[in-house]
Amino acid sequence: MIAWASPGPSAGSAAAAKARLLLLDSLGCALAGLRHPRVTAFAQAMRHAFPGDVALAGTRLAPGAAAAVLAAATCWDEANEGLASAHGRPALPVAPLALVARARGGDPAQALAAFALGYEVAARAGQAWRIRPGMHVDGSWHSLGAAACAAALAGLDAEGIGRAVRLASCQIPFSLYAPIAAGMDGRNSYASHAALLGSLAAAGAAAGMDAPEGGFAEGRRIALGHETPADVTPPGEWLLEAAYLKPFAGVRHAHYGAAAAIELRGRGVAPAGRITLSTYAEALRYAGNRAPTAAIAAQFSLTWAVACALLQGDLGPAAYTDEALADPDLRALEAAIELREDTALTAAGRRGATLTIGEHSATITGVTGDPDRPMPEAEAVAKFRRFAAPTLGEAGTTAAIAALLHDQPAKDLFG
Numbered sequence: 001m002i003a004w005a006s007p008g009p010s011a012g013s014a015a016a017a018k019a020r021l022l023l024l025d026s027l028g029c030a031l032a033g034l035r036h037p038r039v040t041a042f043a044q045a046m047r048h049a050f051p052g053d054v055a056l057a058g059t060r061l062a063p064g065a066a067a068a069v070l071a072a073a074t075c076w077d078e079a080n081e082g083l084a085s086a087h088g089r090p091a092l093p094v095a096p097l098a099l100v101a102r103a104r105g106g107d108p109a110q111a112l113a114a115f116a117l118g119y120e121v122a123a124r125a126g127q128a129w130r131i132r133p134g135m136h137v138d139g140s141w142h143s144l145g146a147a148a149c150a151a152a153l154a155g156l157d158a159e160g161i162g163r164a165v166r167l168a169s170c171q172i173p174f175s176l177y178a179p180i181a182a183g184m185d186g187r188n189s190y191a192s193h194a195a196l197l198g199s200l201a202a203a204g205a206a207a208g209m210d211a212p213e214g215g216f217a218e219g220r221r222i223a224l225g226h227e228t229p230a231d232v233t234p235p236g237e238w239l240l241e242a243a244y245l246k247p248f249a250g251v252r253h254a255h256y257g258a259a260a261a262i263e264l265r266g267r268g269v270a271p272a273g274r275i276t277l278s279t280y281a282e283a284l285r286y287a288g289n290r291a292p293t294a295a296i297a298a299q300f301s302l303t304w305a306v307a308c309a310l311l312q313g314d315l316g317p318a319a320y321t322d323e324a325l326a327d328p329d330l331r332a333l334e335a336a337i338e339l340r341e342d343t344a345l346t347a348a349g350r351r352g353a354t355l356t357i358g359e360h361s362a363t364i365t366g367v368t369g370d371p372d373r374p375m376p377e378a379e380a381v382a383k384f385r386r387f388a389a390p391t392l393g394e395a396g397t398t399a400a401i402a403a404l405l406h407d408q409p410a411k412d413l414f415g
Helices: 014-033 037-046 063-074 094-103 108-128 142-153 158-169 185-206 215-224 252-266 281-286 302-312 328-336 343-348 377-406
Strands: 051-056 059-061 275-279 337-341 353-357 360-364
Touching: 014 063, 014 094, 014 108, 014 377, 037 059, 037 063, 037 185, 051 063, 059 063, 063 094, 063 185, 094 108, 094 142, 094 185, 108 142, 108 215, 142 158, 142 185, 158 185, 158 215, 252 275, 252 281, 252 302, 252 353, 252 360, 275 302, 281 337, 302 328, 302 337, 328 337
Parallel strands: 275 337
Antiparallel strands: 051 059, 275 353, 353 360
16 A cells, blocks of 8 residues: 555646645644644643754744644644544644645655655554544544654655554554543644654654554454454545545534534524424534533534534634633523434434524535535635634735645745
8 A cells, every 4th residue: 555655646636636635724724723822832842852943833843743733733623624434534643744844845746745645544544443432533543644654754665664654553542532521622632642653653664663564453453352354445546535624613523513503594593492403323422512611622512513603603713712612692502402313314324413493494414525515625725714814924825825735835834
């Protein structure tokens, strides 16, 4: 697989175009995340152990540490990409490594190819690494993709990249969902660990270190109890083409309810009386948080998403600010929303939601980013401008778009 993906997608292909959009979207999400004080504090704290030449969040960090901070920032507003077949976000720790390489003057073609390789490795690892209840996907299998990307950026050949991936395979941690349930933001550091682990594995491979071929399979068996071989997509298909870009911030499960809320708002339906959201069982299981008091819990709350969409007409980073979380109108509306399972959706294995307010209802069975509704480039660029402009300004935002979509010089990507 590594030998096939190492050259990257062919120039001008659909896969190359999608890889560029994924990098752009990841950067936009990271720039929005960097505006949070906790992320800035994280960057400042990393400086003591990892000083370097990458200007980021008011300090200067080593490339791997800068990528780690960007990974945390990317998921801070829960607006970054995902891949349904991997049940996670393969780009989360991989894109920051490629973005740091570009910011340091790296070759655009090499950075794009390294990102695409890392994405494909991570995506297939995600397909195989089916977590147990109570676990979280971030920070585990991602590290294999980070290792592949970091090794490729370091100039290792396919054999050396393979060593890096094997080294990471023998060190895969598993992450817990517990911080989200507790309303704590430590979950956002999971992707940082993956970026650092991938960078360390690449360094080990560059030094000649190696690990057995069967490490990943043994890890699946010991940590997850999977005895049968993993069923993953074979080489030859760019999984990144199937990646979704999020139109909203917040867990993907909440997007259907948010879209239904925006539709009813557009019809002039006031959020009064009995309000019910019916959706599939997986959404209720992973995003059933009620009365969230922290951003991380609100991002995984169906009822918070619906309340914000009804009152704000949107579900963006503004839904998770301290001001929003303290808004008595939002809190009262969130508490009034009832959750129900749509057993027909659950039985059919389909996603969607129906929001009912009194006698009015809206049913959403698809949103932007679903397989039949990929986000167009123009919409992805508009989202990037929205997320990036407060940090980069209009001119800087335009320059970043030119850098990532058209290989122009990448100056001041991080503000």
